[in-house]
Amino acid sequence: MRYRELPYLAGAYFHQDYDLDADTPPGVVRYFKESETVEVRDALIREVQDLMAEGLDDDNMYRRWVHEWGSCFYPGNLDISWENWFQDVLEILNSP
Numbered sequence: 001m002r003y004r005e006l007p008y009l010a011g012a013y014f015h016q017d018y019d020l021d022a023d024t025p026p027g028v029v030r031y032f033k034e035s036e037t038v039e040v041r042d043a044l045i046r047e048v049q050d051l052m053a054e055g056l057d058d059d060n061m062y063r064r065w066v067h068e069w070g071s072c073f074y075p076g077n078l079d080i081s082w083e084n085w086f087q088d089v090l091e092i093l094n095s096p
Contacts, residue, residue, distance in 0.1 A: 003047050003050075004047070005047050007068070007070070009029075009032055010069035011070035013028050013029075013031065014070075014072055018073060025078070026088055033092060041093055044093060045093050045094065049090070052083065052086050058082060061082045065082075
């Protein structure tokens with residue numbers, strides 16, 4: 001599957017200084033939601049759902065999120081599982 005918005009979120013919003021944009025990683029997702037169009041947000045929701053459906057193990061998810069897509073945030077550093085992280089992302093994106 002080819003992703004467009006997930007790499008954008010990972011690289012453009014979870015850059016090395018992402019903590020200057022928001023106090024917490026969920027805050028960065030809220031910042032994304034507020035900054036992007038509804039179309040981009042909706043596309044990201046679909047991509048997160050598709051990614052979760054792939055059932056990748058932790059190593060492959062880390063490789064994709066950090067190494068391929070360039071995120072400087074790794075949920076494991078906060079003892080958050082990938083599944084819980086992406087569920088949180090979906091909850092934020094789907095909230096009013």
